[in-house]
Amino acid sequence: MSQPQLIIDNLKACWASCNELYGSLEGDQWQVPSHCPDWTVHGVLAHQVSVEQALSGWLPESAETPPPFGEVAGYVSTAMAMSGPELAGLAAEVWAARAAQLEALDPEVFDRASITPVGPGTYGRFMAIREFDHWMHERDCRTPLSMPTDNGGPAAEMALDEVHLSIGYIVGKKVGLADGDSMRFDITGAVERDISVLVDGRAREVDDVEHPTVTLHCDSMAFMDLACGRIDPEAPIAAGLVRWSGDAEIGAHAARNLRFTM
Template identity: 80%
Template sequence: MSDPQIIIDNLKTCWASCRELYGSLDGDQWDVGSHCPDWTVKGVLAHQVSVEQALSGWIPESVETPHPFGEIADFFTAAMAMEGPALVALADETWAARAAQLEALDDEVFARGSVTPVGPGTYGRFMAIREFDHWMHERDCRTPLGLPTNNGGPAAEMAMTEVHLSVGYIAGKKVGLADGASMHFEITGAIERDIYVAVDGRAGEVDHVENPTVTLHCDSMAFMDLTCGRIDPEVPIAAGLVSWSGDEQIGAHAARNLRFTM
């Protein structure tokens, strides 16, 4: 299976799971506050739909092609004016159209240079970031609603990879790991990964560190919530979902300073 097809399949998995979630809601559930401070559950869905509406039909020629996000505000306003069932129907229509558009593209388009939310990249990377966004936003709603989540599988792995790609920045800039220090992210739970970062002038991922300065032990969903700034770090720390070994001071600081995006 090609990388573009993996991206498409994981996007479709996210959209189907979101459709199941939002299609089950009624009444006051739409007005529950999500893990995104400015948005209710309805606001999250309106955001998810409006971004895909803006991306519909947009294909970059190069990294110089402007993104279409200037259109999002109007789409979002229109989406928020809808009742829940009508918004779910719009989501169905929009996501089905986006899936068809992506399926019709050849691999060259996915490899083509493109602006992305994290700087110059490829169209494929942009779509992988979209997958991360949808995966995370579903959990931004399910958790406050008290609904269960399946936090493993290929879609979850792809979403975590978007955070994984930024571990050097997280360790170096957010945690402030000093030159010569190293860090092991021991991720367990629904997703299992061992990620190592060392600082040699600049923090960057390395294959392995035998005796890291600090090891951060994280449940995978707690790791995602903390790096994305979704929850108070004291909550997973108190629950035993995040702990540390090695340098006590660095570990305690790291566990509370993983946020690099929202």
Template identity: 35%
Template sequence: MDTNSPDVTTDAPAAEPAGQAPEEIRHLIQQWKRLDELLAGLKRDDWIAPTPLPGWTVRDVVAHVAGTEHMLAGETVPDIELPASAREYVLNPIAELNEKFVQEARPLAVEDAFEDFRDVVAERTEQLSEMSAADLEAETDSPVGRVPFRRFMGVRVFDCWIHEDDIRQAIGMQHHLGGDIGRFAVGEIVTALPRIVGKKAAAPDGSRVRFRVTGEAGTDLPLATDVVVDGRAALADVDDTAQPTVELVFDTPTFVRAATGRIVAEPGSGVEISGDEDLGRTILGSLAFTI
């Protein structure tokens, strides 16, 4: 840890589920370790840096991640009244739940907030290690509906992955969106593209929208996929013999941050449009899909 960082140990939780844990579990534990390593290197002032999320500093993002894991560990949501200022950005029940954990943690010293994150991650790691295959396949409520618990943990990978980027962006660090975790997590965005194109952007029947994300395989998330509207929108393999109605070419951080509502992407700033520019701009304005 940086010499100006809180005086806490830098030993990250090491336990992992034994045997062949599902990739969702393996990626989640690895993503917690990545967050731990990032937080261990922060200077004290970094913890109060504003993030792209309205009203939240770095320490608030950490409190949110920890709070969600506290809830999954079986703890109750804090019974507190939110301040009026939070109502400017708390717009739905899930956001209200998240904000209660954030508000509860605000009086904590930075050292204690970091320790709380580590403690709950260690607890959750142990819980996951004790779950049977049947436990992981049991259906549970989640932000994406009622799904197997394992699938819910995939959503947790995505959430922790994007919050790592929020922290990096807040303190001016290079993004770390690629790698195995990134390739797994970006699937949440890709899965949402048909709804974005067909429902939110209302692309007309017969449209073929091509998404390309550029970058180096080791650090970024190069990908290419089409969304074809034929009665309803659906993902399709890129067909280079088929002329797309519109093609959007992004760099990795622009694609991820626009899809998660951190920014509104503009042509010429991390994304280029070719083809039907009006449809392309409508899609860009509709890209955010997270709650």
């Protein structure tokens, strides 16, 4: 499968799962606080659908073509005035239209230079970041609503990729691993992945480290929640979902300082 089609398929999977979630909510469930500070479940969906409304029909002409994010505030204002069921219906319509738009694109468009939320990149990378955003936001709502979900599969792998791409920054800047030290991430659970980082002037991913200074053993969803600043680190640490081996002091510090985005 081509990378553009994988991105489209994963976005469609996220939207289908979100449709199932939001279409099932009733009454006060819409006002439950999400894992995003100051946002209820209703507010999360308002954000999700408003960004896609702004991106509908937009394509970058170059890396200097900004996305029309100035339109998002107006869409959010309209969305917040809707009832939960009305907003869920709008989201289903917008996401179906976006899926059709993406499916109709020439695959080469995904290689087109584009500004993205993390700087210059490609339109494909921008859409992969959108997939990450929808995947996380669904769980921002399902978890406080006590609605379990499948945290594995291709969509989960793509969402984890966005954190993986920032692993050098996380280790070097957020954890602050010292020069000459190394760290291994042993990620297990719904998604499994081994990531090794060496600090040699700067923190960078390497294929393997034979004797890492510290190894973080993380459940994949706990790792995502911590990297995205969604939860208090003490909860997954106490539950054994995040633990460490090797240098105990560095491990304890690292487990509590993975956040690189919100």
